[in-house]
Amino acid sequence: MNTRPSLFSLTFSLPLLIWQLAFFLFPLAFLVALSFWTVRNFQMQPDFDTVNWVKIYSRSVFWDAYFRTLLLASASAVLISLTAFPASYAISFKLGENAKRWMIFVLIIPFFTSYLVRVYSLQVFLSDAGILNAFLGYLGLGPYSMLNNSFGTLTGYATLCLPLVILLQVFSLNFVNRDLVEAAHNMRCGRLRTVLEVIIPSAKAGLVIAGLFAFILSFGDFVSPLYLGGGNPPTLSIMITDITKSGQQWPRAAVVALTMIATLLTVAFAAIKFAYREAGK
Amino acid sequence: TPFLSIRAAAETVNLSMLAWYGHAEPDVVGEFEELHNVKFIPKYYTGGDNMLGLIAQSPPGTYDVILSDAEYVQQLNAAGYIEELDPNDYAFDDFFPEFQRFPGHWKDGKLYSVITRFGFLGISYNAEVLSESDAASYNIFGDSRLTGKLGHFDWHLPNLGQISLLNGNPDPFDLSDEAWQQVQDSTMALRGQVGGFFDYGGTFSSLKNGQMTAFAGIGDWITGVLEKNGANVRTAIPEEGGLQWTESFSIGKGSRNQEMARKWIQYITSPEGQAKSADMAAYPALIPNKKGWVQLNDANPAEAKRQNMVLGSRNAIDLIREGRIKYRQLPVQQSLEDWNDFWSDYKGA
Amino acid sequence: MTGNRNPLINGLLKLHITLCLIFIFTPIAGSFVFSLNSDRFPSLPLGSFSTEWYRLIWEDPLVWAGFFNTLLVGACVAAIATLLGFGGAYTDFRYKFFGKPVYLALALLPPTIPVVIMGLAMLAFLSRVSLSGNVISVIIAHGVMCSPFAMAIIRLRLSQMDPDLEAAAWNLGGNEWVTMRHVIIPFTKPAIYAALFITMAVSFDEFAVAWFVSGLNETLPVKVLGFLQGQVSPRINAIGSLAFVSSISFIVIAQILMRNPESKPS
Amino acid sequence: MLDTPIVHFDNVVKKFGSFTAVEKADFQIARGEFLAIMGSSGCGKTTTLRMLAGLEDPTEGNILLDGKKINGKPTWERDTPMVWQSLALFPFLTVQENVEFSLKMRKVPKGERRERARKWLDRLGILEFADRNISQLSGGQRQRVALARSLVTEPKILLLDEPLSALDAHLKVRMQSVLSGLQKDLGITFVYVTHSMSEAFSMADRVVIMSRGKIEQIGTPEEIYREPRNRFVAGFLGSSNVFDGRLKSSGNEVWQIETEHSSFNLKAPSEVQKTDGSPVAFAVSSENMSLATIGTPWAGNSIEATVVGGEFAGASATVFLETDQGQELKVQKGHDELKTVDIRAGQKLLVHWLPEHCHVLPGE
Amino acid sequence: MLDTPIVHFDNVVKKFGSFTAVEKADFQIARGEFLAIMGSSGCGKTTTLRMLAGLEDPTEGNILLDGKKINGKPTWERDTPMVWQSLALFPFLTVQENVEFSLKMRKVPKGERRERARKWLDRLGILEFADRNISQLSGGQRQRVALARSLVTEPKILLLDEPLSALDAHLKVRMQSVLSGLQKDLGITFVYVTHSMSEAFSMADRVVIMSRGKIEQIGTPEEIYREPRNRFVAGFLGSSNVFDGRLKSSGNEVWQIETEHSSFNLKAPSEVQKTDGSPVAFAVSSENMSLATIGTPWAGNSIEATVVGGEFAGASATVFLETDQGQELKVQKGHDELKTVDIRAGQKLLVHWLPEHCHVLPGE
Numbered sequence A: 001m002n003t004r005p006s007l008f009s010l011t012f013s014l015p016l017l018i019w020q021l022a023f024f025l026f027p028l029a030f031l032v033a034l035s036f037w038t039v040r041n042f043q044m045q046p047d048f049d050t051v052n053w054v055k056i057y058s059r060s061v062f063w064d065a066y067f068r069t070l071l072l073a074s075a076s077a078v079l080i081s082l083t084a085f086p087a088s089y090a091i092s093f094k095l096g097e098n099a100k101r102w103m104i105f106v107l108i109i110p111f112f113t114s115y116l117v118r119v120y121s122l123q124v125f126l127s128d129a130g131i132l133n134a135f136l137g138y139l140g141l142g143p144y145s146m147l148n149n150s151f152g153t154l155t156g157y158a159t160l161c162l163p164l165v166i167l168l169q170v171f172s173l174n175f176v177n178r179d180l181v182e183a184a185h186n187m188r189c190g191r192l193r194t195v196l197e198v199i200i201p202s203a204k205a206g207l208v209i210a211g212l213f214a215f216i217l218s219f220g221d222f223v224s225p226l227y228l229g230g231g232n233p234p235t236l237s238i239m240i241t242d243i244t245k246s247g248q249q250w251p252r253a254a255v256v257a258l259t260m261i262a263t264l265l266t267v268a269f270a271a272i273k274f275a276y277r278e279a280g281k
Numbered sequence B: 001t002p003f004l005s006i007r008a009a010a011e012t013v014n015l016s017m018l019a020w021y022g023h024a025e026p027d028v029v030g031e032f033e034e035l036h037n038v039k040f041i042p043k044y045y046t047g048g049d050n051m052l053g054l055i056a057q058s059p060p061g062t063y064d065v066i067l068s069d070a071e072y073v074q075q076l077n078a079a080g081y082i083e084e085l086d087p088n089d090y091a092f093d094d095f096f097p098e099f100q101r102f103p104g105h106w107k108d109g110k111l112y113s114v115i116t117r118f119g120f121l122g123i124s125y126n127a128e129v130l131s132e133s134d135a136a137s138y139n140i141f142g143d144s145r146l147t148g149k150l151g152h153f154d155w156h157l158p159n160l161g162q163i164s165l166l167n168g169n170p171d172p173f174d175l176s177d178e179a180w181q182q183v184q185d186s187t188m189a190l191r192g193q194v195g196g197f198f199d200y201g202g203t204f205s206s207l208k209n210g211q212m213t214a215f216a217g218i219g220d221w222i223t224g225v226l227e228k229n230g231a232n233v234r235t236a237i238p239e240e241g242g243l244q245w246t247e248s249f250s251i252g253k254g255s256r257n258q259e260m261a262r263k264w265i266q267y268i269t270s271p272e273g274q275a276k277s278a279d280m281a282a283y284p285a286l287i288p289n290k291k292g293w294v295q296l297n298d299a300n301p302a303e304a305k306r307q308n309m310v311l312g313s314r315n316a317i318d319l320i321r322e323g324r325i326k327y328r329q330l331p332v333q334q335s336l337e338d339w340n341d342f343w344s345d346y347k348g349a
Numbered sequence C: 001m002t003g004n005r006n007p008l009i010n011g012l013l014k015l016h017i018t019l020c021l022i023f024i025f026t027p028i029a030g031s032f033v034f035s036l037n038s039d040r041f042p043s044l045p046l047g048s049f050s051t052e053w054y055r056l057i058w059e060d061p062l063v064w065a066g067f068f069n070t071l072l073v074g075a076c077v078a079a080i081a082t083l084l085g086f087g088g089a090y091t092d093f094r095y096k097f098f099g100k101p102v103y104l105a106l107a108l109l110p111p112t113i114p115v116v117i118m119g120l121a122m123l124a125f126l127s128r129v130s131l132s133g134n135v136i137s138v139i140i141a142h143g144v145m146c147s148p149f150a151m152a153i154i155r156l157r158l159s160q161m162d163p164d165l166e167a168a169a170w171n172l173g174g175n176e177w178v179t180m181r182h183v184i185i186p187f188t189k190p191a192i193y194a195a196l197f198i199t200m201a202v203s204f205d206e207f208a209v210a211w212f213v214s215g216l217n218e219t220l221p222v223k224v225l226g227f228l229q230g231q232v233s234p235r236i237n238a239i240g241s242l243a244f245v246s247s248i249s250f251i252v253i254a255q256i257l258m259r260n261p262e263s264k265p266s
Numbered sequence D, E: 001m002l003d004t005p006i007v008h009f010d011n012v013v014k015k016f017g018s019f020t021a022v023e024k025a026d027f028q029i030a031r032g033e034f035l036a037i038m039g040s041s042g043c044g045k046t047t048t049l050r051m052l053a054g055l056e057d058p059t060e061g062n063i064l065l066d067g068k069k070i071n072g073k074p075t076w077e078r079d080t081p082m083v084w085q086s087l088a089l090f091p092f093l094t095v096q097e098n099v100e101f102s103l104k105m106r107k108v109p110k111g112e113r114r115e116r117a118r119k120w121l122d123r124l125g126i127l128e129f130a131d132r133n134i135s136q137l138s139g140g141q142r143q144r145v146a147l148a149r150s151l152v153t154e155p156k157i158l159l160l161d162e163p164l165s166a167l168d169a170h171l172k173v174r175m176q177s178v179l180s181g182l183q184k185d186l187g188i189t190f191v192y193v194t195h196s197m198s199e200a201f202s203m204a205d206r207v208v209i210m211s212r213g214k215i216e217q218i219g220t221p222e223e224i225y226r227e228p229r230n231r232f233v234a235g236f237l238g239s240s241n242v243f244d245g246r247l248k249s250s251g252n253e254v255w256q257i258e259t260e261h262s263s264f265n266l267k268a269p270s271e272v273q274k275t276d277g278s279p280v281a282f283a284v285s286s287e288n289m290s291l292a293t294i295g296t297p298w299a300g301n302s303i304e305a306t307v308v309g310g311e312f313a314g315a316s317a318t319v320f321l322e323t324d325q326g327q328e329l330k331v332q333k334g335h336d337e338l339k340t341v342d343i344r345a346g347q348k349l350l351v352h353w354l355p356e357h358c359h360v361l362p363g364e
């Protein structure tokens, strides 16, 4: 078949292209341009000045926040993936078809609840005098400090990402060739060892992509670090809002945002490359 | 029912208001809406800078009336986002003298904004843990009982202003480089005490649920609401003095309802409007109109008393006159950015 | 399988699933409970039962206006994002062309942009083309943000299609348009429904960009943000619970409608 | 040969829920034997093999390996490596790593592991691909990797589940030689599940024919081919023509059978006893039938039939015919032999065969 | 028979980028012919078929259908229905709807559509499944639905791309009969791509053998089998033994060829001219070779070789041998014939054949 553009092919490919060009590329370009603007007298002015880049990149507090956010998001991706895996494994390998379908349905439900509302509700559970500590107190434990620190932030990230990560993991585990599992058993590979040596390598691409999603969502999220982390210490997303508080410093915030976008693209690219890397030559 | 009120709104004037949450709720605007057959369309913001960003990128005329903190009036004006007002339209004569020509609201003799309410910022604390005498000095921030339990309202101006007061600066925002350095040092010394940096909502809940024992940078606008809901929290103005926040109304540049906007500002600065404003459901405040005080004392003596707005006895205005209260304002000798940068460093430390 | 049914391990695994579900659903259940609790700042012990918060939102015309805006935006965004996403997914599935990586990057990049910044950039652009401050601007912004999700879902489904199916339909005399209508669309139907629902869900929950671009025509999540920031009002729990119940009804209905998409009644 | 069976299925039954997948399987496999299990789809071949491997538990009965009962022993504690139809090679490992896998599980030290794996790769002619990824190998190469992976531990028995069915005809034949060769060289017992008669018959010492969970016949390929026990086996082999009739007269030498077509003579079987008038089914192998022009005088059994079509395959061809009564017949002959008759479709021909080529089905 | 070709490939070339998938294909297909295209994987069979169907455009040359050039005409404007290896049935439609599909595309009114679809379902014996979903059918039933779907418009030509390769051996044979029957009954031209020699040879009127995009030989099955043009074709058919040597002396009747083994005599071919000393390759079909015990005197060509293994398949068996020089030989014989020699592996035997069974490969 010829693949020259036809009325047909353009009908399907152009709308998205036009829409994203019109409504996304321009805002994105604006963002890039904005990062070279200057602010005078609380007003942003079109300009071409690298001052914002120099200023942001020369501040150690930016780099602290940058690496902290990177660390938090990585920890989130790893911890959530680790927590999710036994559940995903059990759903995919230990449940019947019907139970599996129900479980997937149940895990879709959180997507239809407001993240803000969930985080707000979590505050009530996590605070020093909250429901969880009251419950632990019953058991003679605690109180533990679970709010306004990285634990709180990570808990929030988990609220945001865990259902998605489990779902993505289940989908990739469902594709693991069951013969491979039996073949491994047949070759003296015990239960746990098979998970490590066969199931995880087989589902690697999906597991990495699931982790990547957790990373992307956590890296950019500002709700959890603010409402559960108490902004203490701040992440990049909080820093963006902070920067605007020095009187309309959106251009500098744009520098941070562009750095975040670049980071996410790099990580995504590396993760996808790793996910699909093959053994051997 | 909701449907009827939506239909009714269709025939009336729509007046858009850009404000902090609560200023266009029925308890404040209801009477005015009925009186003038207008309907307020509120746009609530959650931070002055977002508000400025929003206005900056919206077409002129989007917002008819704009409520902002006094510091932002200058910025709004400098950027040309608000209309000049006619001083004769407003009953400044009824105002306490200190609010008749409020700084930043006038430029080159022209009026741009009318003060509508204000409040004091001091030490907000949980009265079950701290006593009033504990809260008599900002030094309590360093107390071991507050380790991990000291909250900051996440904005540099009120917090750094308070530390500046603690350092004994007579004008907390007009600092020599040396004094500014000392403010930074004193602030940084507190970092280990801090349990979190909160926005409005976070401030509310963490004081209420006991997560934070004391807060810097807030006042009765938080604790007043919590008190009304039965929480044992207070705000004290310590010996070193307190700060004053101020909210003012302006008319948005290019508004097509300037007449109605003017009427609204007149109404909310009138004695009736002022009495409502003082007891606004979202958060209470002091009012600059003396006749408003009278009205409030008639209508709601308990609230007048709670907020210390009783004429004839030692009241809130006296605190200002005694010099215990300083207006919150933009830094004079440093740039706003310097302060903000330090605040970021502090948070990130 | 012999020896692989270790009841202890299976029991522990199932317990772990249960714990994960508890973690996921506790905040949701919590907000339900708090929405029916008289305390404005719920903590233990809980206050008395109250429908006050539901009454308040019921009587608030702005909540209703926000609700209708949200529905309108959600419906339009779902339709637009799914259409765009379908086109993008089909393009990726079927065609190879110069600049395809750029095309795909443009299509899939939006989720990596911090929302606060996205909001300002969107507003800056939309206001310059006189599209800001109304429901249309929210639809445009959410369209940009949601179409990658729709595209991903539909692309996944297309990759499960026998690659010969489309050629077979052409070969049987259906031109490209007819084949699209009679083969590609029926095959991707479950994914199209899924895309409609997921994009609607994303739009229902988005407040940061919507705050900037909606101007005075706010959607419910923006209102929720106001309630949370301005008042910490349990009204957000009430709204959240109502929105949740209605969303779930949607999915359940959709599940029933879409049950076993491969088979037709015989 | 069956004195010291390596495997003994002792009345083994396997049910899935209420469905019986394997019915009272009772047979033995001799050490060093190549046993093929055949049968149509779903008849229980894989299930039988999987029970032996320890991937399914028998519902009833015992399986003995080397005389020891192994029911309930998990597959990883048995030494019954299996080669999957799907091969089940690990795509995330290289060829070498795949082959080393079971040695690794047995904690064989790295150096030795490497050496033993390479020895087997070499033996199977795929050493040069040791460092490749599985996806870079052709079908036949993958097949050898799967074999190497199972053989590297030098087991006493190897289970194979349709290992060649995914390959094309050429490769299949080549791999058959490889497999037979290996099995003979190593003296390993092979249990080999297949659909394909040619595979089973060309490699196996004995063949098990299954149908719906039941074992229909066990025997050498020749036995099964020459003396199918029943209609199922005769039909399954695909090249037999089965006739139904009644015993008209049973002599010492010759039986006469009355069918719907006409009556046929057959050599009286020594092992079957029937009374006159009782129903009898007999099979005639398609290569034992011949074709002649109508009217040719013929002494043996004969019947008229119309040519439906023909199949030409290598050295021989199969002619499909249909009698007036609608019975389908197949005649397989060398090309040269067929040249004497006109086998165009529609042609009426005489199909004839000798009484001694009639095989009475004892199981019917 | 080739007077009014329905299809004419006129020097057709297909390139994918710089890779040539089909090289100057130049052949014709007669009306009503059953043409099979064979060749190893990746040789360009599917590409050839897809160009005819209009699913690929030729890079060079013309394709004529019914004498009219059809290059550039999209597939939906041709009447060249294809049956896919994957079947490509629409899973979201019922059997009936699948079959109606192309009628619907042709805007045939509903009633007529229904009737015609049912007629074909009936003809193919699957009318009872008309309202079923595709997933509820067995492989063979699906196969028929795919056929019905393509045949319902009663096209003049039908293209089939390995339509039987997914089926098991039994079903395959059954479907082969169905296909041949249909093709003969309807008089439709079939272009049939397959890997399988037995499929091609048992059904096709003529066979095209391709290799790496090039057509190596076209001819009837007999021609190709008896007279392969070159080493590739001889090797591809798999049952020939090819010898290389030099022409020592070319008589009128007999050629003498010197090989590494010894010198062989062969009947001088009429169509090939060679000078003495020039290289010659010839093939001997495996069923034309015979086996004898070493020492048996023999007049024709003979060579000693060691038995490697054997394959037993139905009426015949193939014995694999290897000469001392390492050349592999295959000998295919009926069982009875083989009983006279000992064919256990390792046994040394005499392989012999007649000079007239040597076929000189003219294309070498």
Ligand SMILES: Nc1ncnc2c1ncn2[C@@H]1O[C@H](COP(=O)(O)OP(=O)(O)OP(=O)(O)O)[C@@H](O)[C@H]1O
Binding pocket: D016, D019, D020, D021, D039, D040, D041, D042, D043, D044, D045, D046, D047, D048, D195
């Ligand atoms: N886990 C299972 N649960 C329920 N039924 C099963 C299970 N495994 C197999 N069966 C059923 O048992 C029967 C025998 O299955 P088995 O896999 O042994 O067949 P097979 O002879 O290998 O067939 P094929 O040639 O198709 O591979 C089939 O009817 C199958 O549906």
Ligand SMILES: Nc1ncnc2c1ncn2[C@@H]1O[C@H](COP(=O)(O)OP(=O)(O)OP(=O)(O)O)[C@@H](O)[C@H]1O
Binding pocket: E016, E019, E021, E039, E040, E041, E042, E043, E044, E045, E046, E047, E048, E195
């Ligand atoms: N769209 C394409 N782009 C590039 N190369 C292609 C394309 N389609 C086919 N080829 C290449 O052309 C050659 C011939 O392919 P074709 O599909 O015709 O082979 P085939 O003979 O049908 O093989 P098989 O028996 O494996 O189906 C192969 O090498 C294949 O990789």
Ligand SMILES: NCCCCNCCCN
Binding pocket: B020, B021, B069, B153, B158, B200, B217, B218, B221, B245, B247, B283, C229, C230
């Ligand atoms: N809803 C927000 C209340 C805003 C109070 N105004 C200013 C206080 C700043 N410290």
Ligand SMILES: [Mg+2]
Binding pocket: D045, D046, D047
């Ligand atoms: Mg099987």
Ligand SMILES: [Mg+2]
Binding pocket: E045, E046, E047, E161
């Ligand atoms: Mg092909």
